[in-house]
Amino acid sequence: MIEVDALTKRYGTATAVDGLSFTARPGTVTGFLGPNGAGKSTTMRIIVGLERATSGSATVDGRRFADLPAPLHAVGVMLDARSAHPGRTAYRHLLAQARTHGISRARVQHVIAMTGLESVAGRRAGTFSLGMGQRLGIAGALLGDPRTLILDEPVNGLDPDGVLWVRALVRDLAAEGRTVFLSSHLMHELALCADRVVIIGQGRLLADAPVTEIVERSARAGVVRVRTHEPELLARALLELGAEVESNEPGTLQVRGTTVDEVGAAAGRCGAVVLELSTDGGSLEDAYLELTAASVEYRGTR
Secondary structure, eight states, rough: OOEEEEEEEEEEEEEEEEEEEEEOTOOOOOOOOOTTTHHHHHHHHHTTSSOOOEEEEEEEEOOOOOOOOSSHHEEEEOOOGGGSSSSSSSHHHHHHHHHHHTHHHHHHHHHHHTTTTGGGTTSSSGGOHHHHHHHHHHHHHTOOOOOOEEEEEETTOOOOHHHHHHHHHHHHHHTOOEEEEEOOOHHHHHHOOOSSSEEEEEHHHHHHHEEHHHHSSSSSTTTEEEEOOOHHHHHHHHTHHHHHHHEEEETEEEEEESHHHHHHHHHHTTTTTEEEEEEEOOHHHHHHHHTTTTTTOOOOOO
16 A cells, blocks of 8 residues: 655655645556656655655555665565666566575566566567656566555557557456556546555645546536537526526537436427537546646647
8 A cells, every 4th residue: 555645755846746735545456647746756756665755655565665675575566667778688677686585496487477578578678669668667567576566657669559559458467456546548447447546746645546536626627518400599498497508519518517318308398409419428538627627737839
């Protein structure tokens, strides 16, 4: 279990993480989201002992990373998949890590097979593609059979088959009772594999809740879309029911505060012919963009 409590990190006058608190629990895939510059990388680096907090704490199973007697067995970490020495083969890279904890060659071979690297285990890491480098980084994280996994952008550079593999892997690891904490900019992927998401902006906590709850908070959640030849007639009928009605394109209404069935019934009563009737349940991306709208530090223009 990962516990972050009132964590703050300052670099001179700049505050990267500001009083952040959350918990990533066993048996759960916890997604970690935030705009560039939000403090995600700093937070993960503090958790694994690569940065020192200004105040507050970050622990794994109740201990600071520096106090873990055998870190590879407690926490599997992939923050930079390209950190392997480019002149070492994948096998030698993993074997060197294994020897620091007395991990067997059989386990090295096992994680190589798990991550699909058997055919390239004898190749130097410097020749690897981005996707192969990701698989090597994940293999290193799995090496000690840890109870906690921390993965930063694990599907970056992977082909569709690799993305499906990572999705299944993290779900299976969580099902075994492990803590899985991962960051990603791919909202669709997190929506498919995460149970819970922690969203931060400008170093502060914006949301910490199950994915379904975050999505339900979205302003777009529960929007009914109806297309008709009589939009004004139907809009009046819906307003009389107390619904909120907007129109962003001719002949189409976006309706909040009611259901698809109620919109259809209202159309029948007022005589409006319905050409299309659907609902937009919102998405994790919608909710994320709304939550972080005021926290985006680097914004492009068109």
